[in-house]
Amino acid sequence: MEFRSVALAVKRLLKGKDYTYKQLAAHLGLSESGVKKLLNGEDCSYNRLSQVAEFLNISVSDLLSVTESQQAQNIQLNPLVQDYFLQEPSAFLVYFCILYDKARVDDLQKRLKLSKAEIYRYLKQLDDFRLIEWQSNDRIVVKGELGGLLAGSDEFILTFKKRFAQRIHDEASHIDSSVDKLFILRYLYCTDETFFHLRKDITAVLQDYERNAQRDQRLFDRDQLKPRKFYIFGSTGRLY
Structure with missing residues (x-):
């Protein structure tokens, strides 16, 4: 078990729930420095982890599940x-x-x-x-996994991809400086190999993002999370 991943989840939960190390320390019967040492350590007993989970109002199994490398089915x-x-x-x-x-x-x-x-x-x-x-x-x-990825025929997937992409495109036409929005546009000349690596790198980043998002959904209440949407498209050809 990779305790560092669990400790990171505990820190995220403390911040997300507006709890302090001092409050957790009082619950565990430790000093504040003792809590920091615990969360920066390499291991933790199950009993101690149970106490931490109790303080955070989350099950131990959910807390431990953050170390699992799962993708939505x-x-x-x-x-x-x-x-x-x-x-x-x-x-x-x-x-x-x-x-x-x-x-x-x-x-x-x-x-x-x-x-x-x-x-x-x-x-x-x-x-x-x-x-x-x-x-x-x-x-x-x-029925099935909540938030799982939908799979179907090319016609079905393409139809709804177009509809969702259009909604995001319409929203992108009203660009502002909100920290909750991300808009990136690039027009570059490059080799096929460079473009291939771009696709590969973006795919890897998205997989990591999906794992983190699934972890958030296991650890936080829904009202503590925000829905995020994005659509990525790249192709070969001149812009005009």
């Missing part, structure tokens, strides 16, 4: 489901918001500007497809 949509989503784009948006945002019925109505009757019609169909379990009191349980 694909959710393979069968052709029947793909055809339905292509014919009913709003149904796909309902599923997307449930899968990635844990949206509830009232959230779906406000965000997608749909009536409750429309939402219920889509939820019933999603339930029939076994993509979700629509329970009493409008509780929705996702």
Whole structure:
């Protein structure tokens, strides 16, 4: 077990929950310097780790899981489901918001500007497809991994890639200096090898970003996180 990764997660949680080393020290019966020594060390006993997890209001298993190198698993949509989503784009948006945002019925109505009757019609169909379990009191349980990567035919993936890319493109037309936005545009001449390495490096960075994001979702409450979106595209050819 790589304790340094766990210690880093503890530090992130302390900062995210506005806790101090002094408060953690009091809970553990240590001095503040003792806590810093603990978190900068190479190892930690399970009992001590349990005390830290208790203070952070998180399970030990979730705390330990940050050392796992996991990637979101694909959710393979069968052709029947793909055809339905292509014919009913709003149904796909309902599923997307449930899968990635844990949206509830009232959230779906406000965000997608749909009536409750429309939402219920889509939820019933999603339930029939076994993509979700629509329970009493409008509780929705996702079948499969929450936030998993959607996989389907080229037509299906391309259709929704275009729609999402257009939304991000429209937002990019209103560029400001917000720290929550990132806009990068480059136009360069280079060899095929250099461009290949660019793609390889970007892929590696994204994989690392996805692992960190999954760790955040395991460690933090949803209201402590912000949804981030981006679309990357590069090609060969002149700009004009």
